[in-house]
Amino acid sequence: MMGDDSNKSGTPNSTQPPDKKRPIGRKQAKNKLKNGDSSSALQELLAMKEKEGKLKEERWRETKEIQERKLVFEERKLIWDQEQKIMFVDVNTLEPDVKTYVLAMRAQITTSKVAALGGGIGGGSGGYGGDLGSGSVSFGGGDNLSQI
Template sequence: MLTQDSEVDPSVLTQAPIPDSGSSRGRGGNYNHSEDIQLCWSWIAITFDPRVGIDQSKGTYWNRIAQHYHENKTFVSDRNATSLEKRWNSIQKECIRFQECVEKIERLRPSGVPHTEYINLAQQSYDKTKGFPYLHCWMEVRHTEKFQTIYEGMKHTQGKRERKSTTPMQQAQEDDRAPSKRPPGRKHSKEKQSKSGEDEYATQFATFIQMKAEEHQKRGERWKAEKELEERKLLWDQEQKIMFCNMSDMDENQRAYIQAMRQQIVMAKKALVKAAGEAPQVNRAVEGTLRKPNLERGIRQSNEAIYLLYSLNNFHRI
């Protein structure tokens, strides 16, 4: 059997004149080469469209083929769905017959005949005088899964068809609408699209939750950093008030307290400078452990000193 990879040189092929199906006369005249090719393309496109699948009546099926045919044609044509269906039935019937001739030649493997000549021999086997008039159509559909399914089904049931007096044309029409090896139906396609949409929504929702969590974490880190900066600024302001307050109006005990607070501030500053000089590479976790208690203790002591200063100021105003 000629495979899809088999190269067929059109220059070595001969084709008989294209006949018209008798039923299509009176509706635009005989079909030409371009019309046949577009009909094959439209049949392939609609047959394998998963959005349509097998969930359609015969009339709907051929109306869609006719719609695709007229939307994609590059020539003038007024063929209706009925005319296209009858034309396709003639093409399919003869293409199936020609496929049998091709396989017969391939089984014989005639000596001294190149593989590229097999199709010309098959045309002679089809009709010694006229040849095969639908070669251009067969070249388009021969490797499609649906055409192969119809052809194999007709070979398998050929004996039964003869006993029941079923014509090849009738069998081809039945197989053309058979669900075997057809694309998924509309329901299956919609379910698949729905599931795909749900999966996409779940992925987007998970991404959104992750983004919100990261945003919350960053916001918490910013708040923590801003709070620590505010506390340091408060400590600095309080230290400045303690270090530079006026003690002239204080008694001996009050001055002693303020001097002790100043001494603690000076010692803390010296310790920080010394620690920074001895361990410049200390990690932030250790640094935070060392500074946090000092910071909190310093703020508490500074608050006590500020309260003392505030009380003294109010006392002297009385």
């Protein structure tokens, strides 16, 4: 039965795993944090700051794109509102030069809308006569839309 006592002894044999190293104490762990692993903590901090910077830049780009889309939408809405005013104003109540301007702008708006929808009827200027798409029609010294 002495062979059984040899297994209980402190000497390792081939069937037992080797003794593990004892974990460090609290005081040693604190000293290690203060002195030894500061470079890895600094690397982690730098990596985190870089990641935050990239996220911030991405959010800024997305915000900028949203603002640009809003501006384009508002611009289109303003143009549409002006076109609606021109298309539906009562020309019988306007002065002759403003009436001429409104009629020319109506023709230009109609031509551009027909062209945008797929080309127009018969090509050329869309069947409306001359080239009114230049936008160079001017009567007087200002924006005549205020009378509309």
